[in-house]
Amino acid sequence: MTNEQMITTIKEAVLDYNLDAAVDATKTAIEKDMPPMDIIENALVPSIREIGDKFGRMEAYLPELVLAADIMTACTAMLIPLLPKEGRESKASVIVAAVQGDIHDIGKNIVVSMLIASGFNVIDMGVNVKTSVLVEKAIESKAKIICASALMSSTMGSQKDLIDFLTALGERDTHVVLIGGGPTSKEWADNIGADNWGPDAVSAVRLVEEHSGVRGD
Numbered sequence: 509m510t511n512e513q514m515i516t517t518i519k520e521a522v523l524d525y526n527l528d529a530a531v532d533a534t535k536t537a538i539e540k541d542m543p544p545m546d547i548i549e550n551a552l553v554p555s556i557r558e559i560g561d562k563f564g565r566m567e568a569y570l571p572e573l574v575l576a577a578d579i580m581t582a583c584t585a586m587l588i589p590l591l592p593k594e595g596r597e598s599k600a601s602v603i604v605a606a607v608q609g610d611i612h613d614i615g616k617n618i619v620v621s622m623l624i625a626s627g628f629n630v631i632d633m634g635v636n637v638k639t640s641v642l643v644e645k646a647i648e649s650k651a652k653i654i655c656a657s658a659l660m661s662s663t664m665g666s667q668k669d670l671i672d673f674l675t676a677l678g679e680r681d682t683h684v685v686l687i688g689g690g691p692t693s694k695e696w697a698d699n700i701g702a703d704n705w706g707p708d709a710v711s712a713v714r715l716v717e718e719h720s721g722v723r724g725d
């Protein structure tokens with residue numbers, strides 16, 4: 509089976525909400541040495557986004573979203589431990605959180621795992637993290653970089669609150685704020701004064717590396 513066929517098989521299983529078939533197809537792709545990040549970004553993420561779009565068009569409902577989330581969680585749990593480790597000394601500390609009001613954590617967890625695999629010391633604050641609690645943790649832990657994830661238009665405002673809160677406390681200049689998540693964009697990042705935005709976990713790692721001075725290019 510080619511990589512393309514394996515990706516198609518995984519996608520079909522997710523779109524059929526078939527947990528067992530998705531897990532089996534993911535296992536096959538792992539056995540055939542397909543890189544774990546390719547399986548996540550090229551098979552799993554597009555499928556769940558398609559289901560999200562169907563939900564938006566009222567062609568899928570909440571129980572289906574829940575099933576799809578369970579499939580994502582089961583498959584990424586097999587793949588995340590296989591991400592190549594860089595084995596470097598622990599680099600900068602990074603705080604990662606899904607912002608206040610937002611309980612979506614699949615993408616955030618992928619970002620967390622990729623950062624850990626890339627050698628960063630990650631403080632994962634979980635989901636629906638109150639802005640004040642996030643800021644307090646950033647100050648107390650002296651973590652320079654904050655990654656804030658928002659998946660809904662109703663929670664994007666919490667990313668702005670985060671920046672406003674840091675500014676009000678005179679702490680804006682001591683922290684780098686990176687944002688991401690479905691409805692966000694580079695334009696939104698610029699509007700709210702975030703330091704940068706990324707579309708996926710690979711770009712999250714690249715941005716953290718750039719902002720922590722790890723990458724020389």
Ligand code: B12
Pocket residue numbers: 553556557558559560561562563564565570573574576577580609610611612613614615616618619655656657658659660661662686687688689690691705706707708709710711712715
């Ligand atoms: C799965 C899912 C759920 C699951 C979440 C399970 C979980 N444990 O996360 C459940 C069923 C619980 C759920 C609930 C809800 N959901 Co929902 N959900 C989704 C769905 C289908 C997929 C999200 C996902 O996991 N994507 C896959 C991951 C890998 O992608 P990602 O999160 O975008 O993350 C990647 C990048 O964005 C990036 N990234 C993420 N964070 C960061 C941070 C930084 C710094 C950087 C650089 C990059 C980065 O890297 C990640 C990896 O590549 C989306 C559809 C969509 N298109 O996103 C809807 C969606 C987000 N949900 C939606 C809604 C409306 C809801 C509910 C309100 C539904 C309801 N009526 O109750 C609730 C909200 C609850 C709440 N308060 O948060 C809407 C939001 C609409 C909007 N624009 O506001 C969406 C878009 C569906 C839709 N089309 O309507 N949901």
